[in-house]
């Protein structure tokens with residue numbers, strides 16, 4: 001077997017078998033197959049696609065390239081969620097303690113990542129003392145005893161994805177549904193949970209621009225996870241405006257805490273409740289309505305907030321600091337006034353994400369240092385009535401160029417004289 005023959009077969013539109021896909025992935029990870037052949041293979045997949053069986057075999061080969069986490073000690077209760085990424089998306093920080101308070105076991109490894117804010121780990125590091133590293137034993141013990149442990153990625157989960165993703169990024173082969181599905185699902189499956197809920201976003205701040213594309217990707221990933229014996233659901237949610245009212249690290253953690261304390265409602269509460277309820281419905285095998293009711297009761301009773309406090313304290317974080325977290329940062333702030341009277345017609349969510357990076361809340365390269373107190377507090381969102389001079393948002397940053405960021409924020413908004421049509425939050429739920 002040679003890489004040349006496999007590339008040619010895919011180029012000509014034929015389906016590859018397990019041995020061929022395994023040969024390519026194994027060879028690429030061991031570096032016996034060079035970048036140019038892997039790149040040619042990826043481009044052939046981009047144009048020819050993959051059957052569901054080929055995507056399954058690719059995912060299997062990618063999982064086999066590294067470590068896998070064994071959560072079988074938790075039986076049917078282990079649970080995990082994944083978001084395809086959105087601006088202001090802090091749902092993990094609400095849904096994970098909420099699911100744990102409903103009796104599920106969350107043993108989650110999560111990344112830092114590049115983008116408009118740090119990853120969940122960076123957000124958690126905004127809490128003084130929070131330890132993102134636990135030994136394997138401590139990790140499982142804490143998830144068993146408290147119901148939740150969240151740590152930074154350790155070990156080598158799916159090294160094939162690291163290599164392939166870097167190559168896709170520079171060869172215009174990222175936006176291929178089988179490649180995305182295999183990339184996301186190989187990492188989720190290697191992370192070990194029995195019940196997995198995906199939050200697949202669409203819209204101006206998302207990877208998938210239309211609800212139809214997001215749905216197609218979600219269906220493929222749900223079917224893929226089921227083929228590996230996992231209980232799967234996907235929520236298709238809108239990203240045509242930021243989620244919640246904050247974008248940043250400490251800012252988002254503080255907002256998540258406010259949702260858990262019952263101080264904040266709106267889209268972030270609704271989506272987090274939906275995700276936690278879907279996880280519970282999968283694990284407990286109960287109807288969705290019953291799961292939603294249980295999630296609401298658990299959140300409103302304060303049990304999910306108490307779970308978060310115990311989790312943070314178990315990882316050495318200062319749980320008493322949670323309600324006043326942003327005050328610890330003493331971050332310089334500037335308010336951006338509204339230039340007109342009318343309504344916010346549209347928010348270019350991706351641009352708002354870029355403003356957040358400009359302020360120092362996110363990384364452009366792996367080496368960049370994040371300013372954990374930086375970010376945006378949004379006062380008005382799409383559909384809200386506004387008056388000239390009224391604050392639209394507050395920008396937080398230690399950088400001098402905060403005024404330029406204000407101009408960039410304004411350029412992300414458009415205004416109208418009449419109220420725009422309401423935006424849906426959840427387009428569909430797929431099981």
Ligand code: URA
Pocket residue numbers: 165174179180181183184207
């Ligand atoms: N996120 C991933 O992890 N992989 C992709 O291919 C796209 C988004």
